[in-house]
Amino acid sequence: MPPAKRIRTRGRFHASFSLSRPSSPVTGETTTPAPASNVSQTSTFPLALQRTTNRKSTRRLRHEDYTIGWICALDIELAAARKMLDEEHQPLPQAASDPNSYTLGRVGERNTVIMVLGLTGTNSAASAVAQMKSTFTSVQFGVLVGIGGGVPSAKADIRLGDVVVCQPSKDCGGVIQYDLGKTRPDGVERTGFLxxxxxxxxxxxxxxxxxxxxxxxxxxxxxxxxxxxxLFARDKAGPDVLYDPAYNHEEEEENCNNCKKEYSVRRQTRGEHVLVHYGTIASGNQVMRDAKERDKVS
Known part of the structure; x- marks a missing residue:
């Protein structure tokens, strides 16, 4: 998977909060923000859904009519974001200097511009956001929404399919770049956050x-x-099995069908419902594929 993204602020544009549908917390892999272990609050809701469809539109608005920026890191996240629109708008022209691809629409009462990042890394992400702000000058806030790897702990029972919302604390702004800091004899000392x-x-x-x-x-x-x-059905993600952090998964395998079940961790059955977690989210350029290191940095 590509590395996580950290959106740097520019003006009033913020990577303000993120909703993530964690990938299996088995491997600790991270794409977009991964919830850290100090998630503070949770709310539970039954997963009883009825099918609805978003309304298409032939409306063509102006660039200055859009006030919310929605950032995705992966194409599958963009596909899900487009399904969340209550109304989709016609595309608008943009300068040749802006290579971004935008999807325009409305969420509730807010006209929203959705963008998927073309390249990985903080520098390319910051450049893409700056270009969005240049094209859509009325964008006031930005949200980074996508898939994240869960960090299970005794305090936060994060499961596959849960939602994580970034919430600031007295010590940080809510999102921490875990691979930014100083190297010390006892590990990395993190020196910054959004x-x-x-x-x-x-x-x-x-x-x-x-x-x-x-x-x-x-x-x-x-x-x-x-x-x-x-593509977005819960069964598509497979079973939610947590393994001991010391167990090394096969790199060539796409799933855990051939993993050794004796290393799986027994957890209390929670049922088919969605849990919403509020707390700190960790993000960075480095792909997290080691569960022990994941637990260490969290």
Missing amino acids: NAPPKALLSALKSLNANHLKGRVGFLHHLAKLSSQS
Whole structure:
């Protein structure tokens, strides 16, 4: 898998919070933000979905009508993002100096521009975001949404298919680049993290969390839009099996069908429901393929 992305801030553009559908926490692989082990709060919702479809549109808006930027790292994340749109808009012209590919549409009352990163790494990501801001000058906030590798712990029971929302703490802005820092005899000392999201998003995050705690949740309705495509079906991801961090998986294998079951970790059955976690998200350029190192940096 390609390395994780870290979006650097420019002006008021922020990688403010991320929803991730963790890949199997067996290997600790990371693409887009991976939830760290200090996730603080969780909310549970039954996975009872009804099929819905997004409405197509022939509307053509102006560049300045778009206020939200949605960043994806992978093409499969872009496909899922497009299914989340309530309405899709016609494309707009862009300068020859802007090589990005955009999908335009509406989510609720917000006109949103979706972009998938063409190259990996923080420098290329920062350049792509700057070009988006140059083309869509009214974009106020940016969200990085995608797949992440879970970091299971006694405090955070993260399972395959859960949702993770970045939430700042007193020690960091909510997203930490785990491979940025100083090398010490006892390991790497991390020296930086992203700025906290703007107050408007922090306020919205608190309202979202409060609604979840009261059992008022609307995202299952949006997830239902994916049920019409077999690519995003829960069964497509395979069984959620957690292995001991000391067990080394076969690099050539695409799944864990041939892994040694005696190294699997017994966990309490949780049932078919989605858990929403709020806390710190780790991200970086380095692909995380070692479970022991994953637990160490988290």
